[in-house]
Structure formats: C-alpha cells, structure tokens
Amino acid sequence: MVERRKPIWVKDAIEKVMEWKRLGSIEWVSINECDNRFLGEPLISDHDVPHFDRSPYDGFAIRSEDTLHATSENPVCFEVIDEIGAGQVSPLKVGPFQAIRIMTGAALPQGADSVIMLELVRENLKDNKKTIMIKRKVKTGENVSCKGEDVKKGDHLIQKGSIITPGVKALLATFGYSRVPVIKKPVIGVIATGSELLNVDEPLEHGKIRNSNGYMIESQIIRAGAEVKKYENRADEIESLYTAIETALSECDFIITTGGVSVGDYDYLPEIYKRLGANILFNKIAMRPGSVTTVANIGDKLLFGLSGNPSACYVGFELYVRPIIRYWLHSDTPYLTKAKATLQTDFPKPNPFNRFVRSQIKFVNDRLIVDPVGLDKSNVVSSIAWANCLMVLPGGTRGYKAGDLVDVLLFEDQTGSDEPWTEARKSSKL
C-alpha cells in the first residue's frame, strides 16, 4: 500500500524549520580572510573620522580673518612659515598673516581655520623668504575636512550579521580591526543517495547518472555562507546509509541528504529517521518542484531530506536550508531577496500547487523582467544552470500571460528578505 502523506503549506514548512533556528557563535579571523564573512559584532566607531581637521587639497593653511579685505586690487601678503605633507604635523602655530604650505590629507596646523587652494595664490620667493599673495576672501572652515564629518565617535556603522563587502572592509581597517569578529560558519554535511549515482569521474553506464546534486548543494552551501562537509555518495542500502548519517550527525551542525525521501520501495530515509528517533517536521509540501522535501530533527540538529531530482533539490535548499544558514550567521534578512517582475512570455500551464519556476531576471531600465528558462520539470538540471531566480506562481492560479506581474526570488542578490515568500491560501489546494 502506498503511504498517503499529508502536504503542508510552504509557509508552515518554513515556520516549522525556523523553529529550530540557532545563532552561530563568534570567531576572530585576520582582516585578510574576512571577505564575504558575516560580521560577529556591530561596528561602532571608536573615534571620529577624520580624527583631526585636515586639508582635502594641496594649498596653504591660513587664518580666514586675515583675508577679510583681500581683493584682486588689494591682495594680501602672507608669510609661508612651514610646509607639511600628509602624515606630518607642524610644530608651528599659524599667526596673523602667516601661512603653512599643506598637502592633501595633512592635519590643519594650529591657528589655521581654512585652506586656500594652491591654484588660487601667487607664490613669491624673496631673500630666502617665501610669501604668497591672496586676492579673495576665504571663509572660516573653507577647504577643511572637519574632524568627524565622515563618521562620529559612537556611530553605529554596520550591524552585526552584515556581510563583509569591500566597503565594510575599508571601515574595519579604518577602525583598526587587524582581526575581525565574524560568525563561525555552520558545518553542513552532504550525503547524496541513490544506487543510480556514479562519481563525477566515472564513465556513464546504462541506467546510471553522475551525481550532480551533491556538487550543486555544496556550491549552494558555500554561496549561502556555510561550510561543507562532504560524505561519500550512498547507494540505496539502508545499513550503510544509516551509518553515514549517524557519523554526519556527530560531525555537523546540519545534514542534507538528497534522494530517498519519497515513498518508493528503495526510499530508505523514512525508515532511517525512525531508527534514529528523529522527529519528522513534515514530509510533503504543497509545492512543485520539491513536494517530497522532508525535514526532521534530532535534538537541535536538522536533517534536510531533499529530493533526488536536481531542480527539486535546488529549490528545496534555497527555500528551507538557506534561511537556517543565514539566521545562524545573524542575518536579519535570511530569506531570498523578494521582488516582482514582468513576465515576458506566456506560461500557459495552470498551477494546482505553488510553482517555483527556474527563471532569469533582467533589468530593463528601472524594471525587472523575468523569463522561465529550460524545461519546467523537477528532474531537469539545465534550467538550474541558466536561472538566476525563481518565479513563484501561487497554487490555484491558471496560466500566466506575458505582461503579468509575478513574484520572483533572487538567488545571487545578497540583500535578502526578512520574510519568506508565503502563499495566500485562497484557492490553492493542499
């Protein structure tokens, strides 16, 4: 007798998974190793930037009040008493009608309150004494980058759980983080199952295919920000699969299996969950592809049983595993970035269930447009390679037409969403 499984909504499935979310702890890494890691502490400035008034140009530091009556007709003469490059500090104080030659980035010397650009003065050298003539009024603070104008001490600059981009790294360097607090990556074990699986370096055989899900999932794990622990592919053989999962449970924070979760005679995952004493959160979801996606927990560890079909496996990862990883990394937007896009071609198939179609978005001017790519079947692999998003067509809807506005979930955008895509449940069936 075929087991009849009760499907649940996508929203409920995500919620059940997220009940087991956990926050990762902090580790410190060299600033040279922090790219694309997730910040383990908020970045709060411990000093003003700049931390001294400085000159943004090459010129002369002066007292603005001395230029009050300077005009083309009545230029005012200043004595040049020193010269400072960036990084140098003058021991002298600028007095009345005195100037100090200053380079871009150098600290404004004492006494001065403004800088006149090099191009605007005439320099003279007489009797080894350097002077400049100024022909216009200079305002107080003119050409000065003021202490704290970029960042003020105590500013909350970057929040914990942010991804470290080149710009964030520049700030980390500015604030002296030679070592950077980042969230320790969760370790995700990957076990591909199926007696049909060949290793990537094996020649094809009739009835067998090369394992692509394992590599794909590992790559999705890396993109989500976690660490992969790779296990050997397993044939549909209950004892060796059980042992592999037991080992992975002791070595990983989460485990992903691909294949073996359906109701076929060689689908051993349900039996293994039972033996392990795992609690099944769900084993059927009202979605296509990926309806057989199963998630179970043992203690605080989640076992993600993804479909053996590549497209279904891919979608299952992005909807259910990715948010668990991103939450662990302290992201407050752990779900795929959501947007809307205009469909470019008809999609006539009706959608009895929520359908997640591998698609490609493009920017046309300020608009997002979307097109399905490849064949919309759960066992297809090519469509995944061409897609950069999922187009979501809610269950209970008929076909869609070119020009319709549809929901899209973006794979590569790092912004994320604070809420997952969730169905309206109006007319869809479970």
Add this chain to the structure above:
Amino acid sequence: MVERRKPIWVKDAIEKVMEWKRLGSIEWVSINECDNRFLGEPLISDHDVPHFDRSPYDGFAIRSEDTLHATSENPVCFEVIDEIGAGQVSPLKVGPFQAIRIMTGAALPQGADSVIMLELVRENLKDNKKTIMIKRKVKTGENVSCKGEDVKKGDHLIQKGSIITPGVKALLATFGYSRVPVIKKPVIGVIATGSELLNVDEPLEHGKIRNSNGYMIESQIIRAGAEVKKYENRADEIESLYTAIETALSECDFIITTGGVSVGDYDYLPEIYKRLGANILFNKIAMRPGSVTTVANIGDKLLFGLSGNPSACYVGFELYVRPIIRYWLHSDTPYLTKAKATLQTDFPKPNPFNRFVRSQIKFVNDRLIVDPVGLDKSNVVSSIAWANCLMVLPGGTRGYKAGDLVDVLLFEDQTGSDEPWTEARKSSKL
C-alpha cells in the same frame, strides 16, 4: 607652478585602458575548487541528458498498446515480471500484458513505452505470482522522461567566461568534469602609498590615518575574480616606492597604487612613471570623485594609479580596473551591470562633471529605486560601506529631484554589461 592636466572623458579613459586588455589562459582545477571561477571552455554536452529513457515516478513500466481497452468496468490484468530500482537495469523485455515494477529514476526496460503510477493500479499476489490491474488507457510515452529531453548531445550549454554558479557546477558534474577548465586569475599587485598611512594594527596618531584603501582594493580585486598580491604600504618616499613598483612589475600582471598621483609636492607617482619609462594613458578624467585617476602602461602591463581618497579609489577601481579583470576572465560583459532607478530624494547639487554617487538601490515591486548614502565627498569611507551601487549623474546637469530616473551601476550583480557607462558629452565640460 602647478601642472595643468588635460582631463579626458570617462568613455575615452575606459577605451584607452581597454586597448591594453588581455585574455587569461586556462588552468584545470578540481570541481571542488571551481566555485565562482570563470569557465575556461564552453560547456558542450557530450551526451544526452537523460542518456536513457527513464521513469520520473514510482510505478509500473508497460506497453501502452495493452491498455487500449482498459476501463474501470473492464480492468486489464498485467503480470509483474521484475522489479528495478534506480541504477538497476532489467535483463527482461516487457511483453504483451507484462509489467515491470520501476522506481523513480530507473531506466525504462526494453519493450515498455510508458509508466503507470503506483497510485493508479491495484496490486495482487496469487500463487506467488504478482499481478496488477489497470483501469485506464495509458498513452505512449506517458510518464517517461525521454532520452535527451533535458539536454541534447552537442548542445552549447554554457559559454566560456561564464561564472561558475551552483547550477553550472551541477552541469559540470553531469558531464563528468572532475577537473574543470577555468581561467587563470590575473595577479594584481597592490601598493598603498602615503606617509600618513598607519598599519591596521597601529594606534592612531595625530595627522595619520590607518590604511583602509589597501584592504578595500584587495577585497574589490577578489570580488572581481582576480588574485591579490599584497605589498607593504609605502611612505611618500621616491626611492622605496620606485623599488616596490619595479618588484611588483616583475611579479604581477597588473599593478594598483593608491595615492600619490595628484600634483602635490609629495606626489611621486608621476616622477616614477617617468623613471620607469611608462606611457601615461591619462592622468585626469572629467569625473567626480576620482578625477586624478591615472593609468600608465609598461609593455603590456598596466599601472593603475588610483586616488588616495577612499571613495575616489573605490570608484576608480570599479570603472577602470574591474573591466580589465573581467575581460581577462573571458567575460563578454566585463563592465558593471547597468540599470536605471528612480531617485528617492532630491540631489540638489549641480554636476559640472560626471558624478558617481555612492548609493543604495532597492527593489520595490518590479522597480528599482535609489538613494544616495553618506556624504558625497571623495575622501569619505563610510558611504562606500553602505553603498551597493553608483548613481551616475552626467556632467552638465543641474540638481536632480526625487522621482527622476537616473543611471545606476551595480556592484554586486554578476551579470555585468557589454558596454560601460559613457557620457553623452552634450553640455558637460572637460
């Protein structure tokens, strides 16, 4: 006397740089190491996918013609002669009114042309003989994933120079690439210059700042897909700087320096270019920030002299260095992804020159909206950390208003553009 430099257009600057573009060569890496690398060969399928007709469901493989007269009233009986799991191949041929139990993913046995799902048959066991009753007509090819339906042998699947995403990796695994041809990364030397620079682990001093440009650029290099070769910061001291650049020239494909390219008394890069016999492509661009960006070549090696100001440095990298890296990686879209977005707030400053404003785009429904972030000054670092795009305001325009449509260049989007942003040159001044 201050040197008067002749600025050139952004478009011309990019063209002059791209005259020196070079294509990288191929290296082979393990499939486990290929994430985010650029594919060194087009991926052309060497076999159909699937490479055999297979069952997408659990069910029974039969000859459809035998169901021609099957109805609820007159169910047809089939003898079950074998059972095959995924990866197994039956030695038997399905004859008239025979069926073979078949699991998801298994090859369709000889003789059969269709599969009926498990849920639709009634199984019987009598005298150790298994039979099934079928109550409906099954069409030829029903529930069969046909050989080649996903990919046909000889299909051009992924072009050379594509970035390896999880989906591309799945295809690579499918086609047996245990080792993957990727483009060897160009090696980019980074030398931050300036006597005001402290190392990241040094305490602040009056008049000095920590080197942030070096770390930022390294991170931009990694994001663009190249390899960093890090050199020590250099004070504004001509001999040591000259030696550092000479060393870097012998060890790197391209060199980036930050700082020292302006016309100040301690800006030694122009003198060093002269000593090295470098050919200066340009040393002033009609843009803000980054007008001092200088590029020179020695033989086929480019020396990128970026500004010492963080925002100017960042923008200079993305506009001029990134396309050289992406072209090297065989991308046919080496420039930043271009789009348009609706400005959310007034930007009243007039734009005598092309202005590249650090900004943040967001998706609102199917529209891109953009907001400038932080202070729009070339020496500011915080705005870079908050930005995910550049808003481009062409020179010769007055201020912009909320609701205006503006050009944006996206930092994190990997799609890229086949053409750079280029100015219209109508009313902008050089």
